[in-house]
Amino acid sequence: EEATAKRKDAHLDLCATGDVEPAENTTLLECVRLVHCAMPEMAVEEVDLSTEFLGKKLRYPLLITGMTGGTERAGVVNRDMATLAERHGLAFGVGSQRAMAENPQAADSYVVRQVAPTVPLLGNIGLYQAVELGVDGVQRLAEAINADGMALHLNAGQELTQPEGDRDFRGGYKVVEGLVRVFGSRLLVKETGCGIGPEVARRLVDLGVRNLDVSGLGGTSWVRVEQLRATGVQAQVGAEFSSWGIPTAAAIASVRRAVGPEPRLVASGGLRTGLDAAKVLALGADVAGMALPLFRAQQTGGLEGAEQALAIILSGLRQALVLTGSKSCEELRRKPRVIMGQLKDWLEAL
Numbered sequence: 001e002e003a004t005a006k007r008k009d010a011h012l013d014l015c016a017t018g019d020v021e022p023a024e025n026t027t028l029l030e031c032v033r034l035v036h037c038a039m040p041e042m043a044v045e046e047v048d049l050s051t052e053f054l055g056k057k058l059r060y061p062l063l064i065t066g067m068t069g070g071t072e073r074a075g076v077v078n079r080d081m082a083t084l085a086e087r088h089g090l091a092f093g094v095g096s097q098r099a100m101a102e103n104p105q106a107a108d109s110y111v112v113r114q115v116a117p118t119v120p121l122l123g124n125i126g127l128y129q130a131v132e133l134g135v136d137g138v139q140r141l142a143e144a145i146n147a148d149g150m151a152l153h154l155n156a157g158q159e160l161t162q163p164e165g166d167r168d169f170r171g172g173y174k175v176v177e178g179l180v181r182v183f184g185s186r187l188l189v190k191e192t193g194c195g196i197g198p199e200v201a202r203r204l205v206d207l208g209v210r211n212l213d214v215s216g217l218g219g220t221s222w223v224r225v226e227q228l229r230a231t232g233v234q235a236q237v238g239a240e241f242s243s244w245g246i247p248t249a250a251a252i253a254s255v256r257r258a259v260g261p262e263p264r265l266v267a268s269g270g271l272r273t274g275l276d277a278a279k280v281l282a283l284g285a286d287v288a289g290m291a292l293p294l295f296r297a298q299q300t301g302g303l304e305g306a307e308q309a310l311a312i313i314l315s316g317l318r319q320a321l322v323l324t325g326s327k328s329c330e331e332l333r334r335k336p337r338v339i340m341g342q343l344k345d346w347l348e349a350l
Ligand code: FNR
Pocket: 011, 012, 015, 065, 066, 067, 068, 094, 095, 096, 124, 151, 152, 153, 190, 191, 192, 193, 215, 218, 219, 220, 268, 269, 270, 271, 289, 290, 291, 292, 293, 295
């Protein structure tokens, strides 16, 4: 448990100031252009981005995705992010609850209901920790923080770069099946920056998963984070695989095509602006997710720093809706958009 807490703080330090977004990686959102409408015939205040997520209402289709927990510092991050989500009507997820499964005293750092009573809140656990905990154990984690749903994270790329990481990935779908039985439509399956592709998505949806976060390539790279902590073989191979993954734009567009309109899709991984969020919503996401930009703003400027960063994102998102002449996400989705270059190649192959 000591080791888990230490590793988590090392991860936070690296994410706060380290080179965890390799410059050569891309979401491929630069290959998407929304089309300008010179006569929007609407007011900014008419933009209505409200939607439903985990049975609750969101004012904006945004999720602050799971990052942390288990230490005092992590507790501050969780409460600040949850406070932001409550103020603006967003969804929020805590980070991996492994630390609290190992040490119940760490639970406080995940408890955010007092500051976020109305927020759709996600718990979080890794696929292979879920095997160890069993379905009941995972359910207890969700109940302990009064969560509305549970995020199950997939991170094979990270594990293989981590000296102490998992090396056997068999039996994953079976675990998902068990969790679907207990959580039903309150289960969300997410990647952590390498992307979920259409084949895996279809299989998960066939098993009854109703919420997916494709979390694609182009933002925080957990392979890179582990590479920065590793030595020897792992450091070398980590460097080699720092650009491994399905770019976020390719993941969301191909997964939406594969699973049809019903499943709730979150797109995250490298979204940094409101315009990025608008693009993934246009490509088929119901909700746009962000981690690193809000985390970094919080680390340097506290809650008010994160508030300022979020204000810029929300303003950009509203502006993208107005300048495409869209009052809602449904309208945005029906507008033309241009798909260029490499993204076209990806979408042909997937
Ligand atoms: C993460 N991420 C993450 N995901 C998860 O499911 N459980 C976790 O515990 C964590 N921990 C974590 C810590 C920090 C500091 C960051 C920045 C990220 C992954 C996160 O939810 C997201 O999928 C990726 O980071 C991609 O989004 P961004 O960061 O590029 O916006």
